[in-house]
Amino acid sequence: MEHIGKPVKRFDFDAKVEGRAQYCSDIHFENMLYAKTLRSELSRAKITSIKIPEMPEGYFIVDHRDIPGENIIPSVYNDQPFFAGDEVKFIGEPILLVVGPDRQKVQDILKSIKVKYEPEKPVLSIEEAMELREGFIFGDKPFFVEYEYSKGNFEKAVSSSKFFVEDEFRTGYQEHAYLETQSMIGVYEKNCITVYGSMQCPYYIKDALKQALGWTEDRIRVVQLPTGGGFGGKEDYPSIPGVHAGLTAIKTGKPVQLVFDRQEDFIASPKRHPSIIKIRSYIDDHNRITAREVDIKTDAGAYAGLSSVVLQRISFSVCGVYNVENLKVTSRAYATNNIVTGAFRGFGGPQAFFAVEMHMENIAEKLNIDSLELKKKYFLKKGDTSSTGGLFNYEIKLDEIAEVIEKKSSYKRKRELFSNGKDQLRGIGCSIFFHGCGFTGDSEKKLNKSKVRLKKYKDNTVEIFASSTEIGQGSLTTLRKIVSRALGIPIEQVKHQYPDTYCCPDSGPTTAGSIGNQEFKKHDRIRRRKRRYGQI
Structure with a gap:
């Protein structure tokens, strides 16, 4: 191939467009069984008893007692179980699986299982978590992780400022809404387990199976099937249904298919982190931004998951593409009894960029200047330092990019046209930000x-x-x-x-x-x- 950039027809195009691609739910092994998950109906409670009806022949229950290894998902903090044991921490947490040859019968058995709970007071928001003095979800504090960093002489810049502009921005949950729900098939043959499914990271699932089973890796195989979207939602989470599919296949000795319906996927799978981001910018006598203070709070949910890494990315991204020489950034990922939040495209960046871009808009309004002109004054350039002090060694073309955008969009003309307020449903704005391909910190290595x-x-x-x-x-x-x-x-x-x-x-x-x-x-x-x- 002479030119790597030459367009070619995708090799998976025909099979997908013609409907020949075999996704997980399309695949049927001989004598295959079907699994369905019983999930917690309470956000925080002790499980005092589970009443299971007499099981028909060929139907099975699989729960934490069927895990020969560790009932802990290998992740950053190793705090989340594959199955709840004696307590549940969020609505939708998996308790057990019902497995059998008939889907409807499996569903009927699931509905007949009675779980008796001893409810505990849940923590359902960042604000509630901040007020906790006891009854913590994680250890002896209301949050999983906190970070703080600074740049320049923040205190001196604040003391010499004339006034400040402060904003608080809130973002909510966001669902991945991939076309294919979480889906796995487990097959146990010749003393080895194979898990097929919809996934982003096969070796994450393999590591999870190794931990749950306590087996050597040569007995564990993971195979990706055509995957109908991920967007981060199939990064670490498939370790749970992957292990579930593997355990059910081992216990029953038959292939087992575990496919979430859409409602179950909404309830159980991770979401984008809700956030509260407060930004205060200090302005001097010449209307220059001399210092900026940022405080970030995210709702991590009931378990830590990838929240620590997402919080790092938010903390680095919240300063945007602007060179403010004096910074102070603090951040915390709070533990709540909400759904676990995790990877989602942008990995915390969208929350941060929304906040800093709207904050710049509000500063511009306060100073009575056009927001794009304000942003241009603070664009990062070669020789500047990043929010964490890294030196930019190469040319940064933000000025040229902004100039092209202005011309092609007729920005100034439209901005003036829409500023009269006569048509409140029309407007124009310009948001400029960076996108970080690659991993945060030393994770790239x-x-x-x-x-x-x-x-x-x-x-x-x-x-x-x-x-x-x-x-x-x-x-x-x-x-x-x-x-x-x-x-x-x-x-x-x-x-x-x-x-x-x-x-x-x-x-x-x-x-x-x-x-x-x-x-x-x-x-x-x-x-x-x-x-x-x-x-x-």
């Missing part, structure tokens, strides 16, 4: 393993083995293009299938705009080996 294996066959075709998943972004085609270019062979000679942990190395999670292609940059090394039969 830790998580983005970028491993790949290539195999050359006798017919001169080359196959790619990588665990970077196809979730709509085009990795099944993109990685083919890279290999075609690196080896100088037609793209039609390159094979690439959905990831299978039995044959694909851990390429790192498919998140943050990454598809783990760094290894393919070593063109010379690949070319030197391309004539050899076998591993490249």
Whole structure:
């Protein structure tokens, strides 16, 4: 392939457009059973008893007692169980599974199970969490994690300011609304478990199965199926249904399909973090922003999940594309008895950018100047430092971008036209922000393993083995293009299938705009080996 940027038809296009792609709910193994989850109906309670009816032959109950290893999801804080034990912390928390050959019968059994609770006072908002002095959800404090950083001489800038502008912005939950709900199939054969399903990170699920089962990794296999969207909602969460599907298959000795209906997916799966962001900007005698103080609060829900990493991204993003030399940023992710919040496209960035952009609008109104003109004055430039003190070594083209946007949108003319207030349903604004592809902090080094294996066959075709998943972004085609270019062979000679942990190395999670292609940059090394039969 001569030019990597040359458009090609996606290799998964025909199967998906023609309806031939086999998603999890389309697949049926012989003697397959179906599972359904009994979930908590209370947001915080002790479980005092569970009354299960006499089970018909061929039907099963699976719960925390069927976990031979650890009943804890491997994550940043390791605080969330695969199944609730003697307590529940949010509505929708999984308690047990009913498994059997008839879906309706499974549903009927589920409805007949009676759970007796001893309710406890729930914490249902950030404000309630802040007021707690006892009865904490997590440890001995009302939050999972807190961060603080500063830049410049904040106190001196504040003392010399003339006045300040302060705003508080609130954002709510947001649902991923992917087309395909959470879906998994577990198959137990020859003393090994295979989990097929809709996912972003096969090795996350494999690690979760290792922890729950206490097995060696050679007995565990995870295979991605065509996946109908993820947007972060299928990053870490599928570890739960993945383990559930595996446990049910092991206990029953038969393939088991676990597919959420839409309502269940809404109730149980993670959401975007609600936030409260307070920003105070200090202005001097010359109407210049000399300092900025930001306080961020998020609702992490009942378990920590990825909230610590999301909070880091919010904390770094909340300063936007503006060079304010004196900063103070504090943030906390509060524990509540709400749904667990987690990864969602932008990973905290949208909440932060909404707040800082609206705050700049309000400052401009206070100073009686156009908001875009105000923003231009503070655009980051080469030689400036980021909010955390990193030096920008390269040109930043924000001025040029803003100029083009102004011209192409007729911004100034429309702004003046709509400012008379006669038509309250029409207006124009301009929001400018950055997008951070990649992982926060040192996670780029830790998580983005970028491993790949290539195999050359006798017919001169080359196959790619990588665990970077196809979730709509085009990795099944993109990685083919890279290999075609690196080896100088037609793209039609390159094979690439959905990831299978039995044959694909851990390429790192498919998140943050990454598809783990760094290894393919070593063109010379690949070319030197391309004539050899076998591993490249």
